[in-house]
Amino acid sequence: MADPVDETPADLPEPDDAELEAFWRLARSHARLNALPGYLGVNPIETLRPPAWGFGATPEHADELGALVADGTKTATASALWDYEATGEPVPEPGEMSIVLDGSAHPIALIVTTEVEVAAFDQVSADHAHAEGEGDRTLAHWREVHERFFTEHKDHDRPFAPDMPVVLERFTLLYAAPGAGGDASG
Numbered sequence: 620m621a622d623p624v625d626e627t628p629a630d631l632p633e634p635d636d637a638e639l640e641a642f643w644r645l646a647r648s649h650a651r652l653n654a655l656p657g658y659l660g661v662n663p664i665e666t667l668r669p670p671a672w673g674f675g676a677t678p679e680h681a682d683e684l685g686a687l688v689a690d691g692t693k694t695a696t697a698s699a700l701w702d703y704e705a706t707g708e709p710v711p712e713p714g715e716m717s718i719v720l721d722g723s724a725h726p727i728a729l730i731v732t733t734e735v736e737v738a739a740f741d742q743v744s745a746d747h748a749h750a751e752g753e754g755d756r757t758l759a760h761w762r763e764v765h766e767r768f769f770t771e772h773k774d775h776d777r778p779f780a781p782d783m784p785v786v787l788e789r790f791t792l793l794y795a796a797p798g799a800g801g802d803a804s805g
């Protein structure tokens with residue numbers, strides 16, 4: 620949701636449904652998701668496409684941060700819990716897959732959430748900051764950028780607070796589209 624990495628840009632164009640479907644077919648195959656057995660009929664992975672969204676507050680953020688995801692550098696993200704509460708959007712859960720979009724709403728990566736925790740902003744670890752893959756990957760950089768982002772790009776009416784709850788999400792790259800930030804093997 621809200622982090623220089625985690626909010627679908629407001630001016631991101633609508634993704635093309637046919638392009639998303641084609642990406643999903645290819646990503647499922649490359650990530651070997653369609654090889655999972657369907658004991659009770661059709662495997663839901665064959666029919667249910669994950670949600671598609673872009674990171675950041677602008678198309679430029681979606682391009683930059685999406686490339687970090689696609690090349691495997693970015694394996695974590697953070698969002699303000701207050702934004703989830705204000706919008707009614709559910710907090711991510713482990714096992715959920717997502718299609719990551721670039722700034723032009725083209726699908727570039729398939730990820731799966733592996734861990735989710737809520738922590739106070741001032742309790743976020745240096746390890747998490749490093750996993751987000753941005754800037755020099757230090758906690759000091761993470762705090763500076765995220766305080767600014769959580770102040771400027773929010774869906775709630777509260778001021779920034781050092782103890783505000785932050786949703787910390789870890790994810791694994793399952794597939795990256797060829798040319799989308801690096802290795803396309805997933």
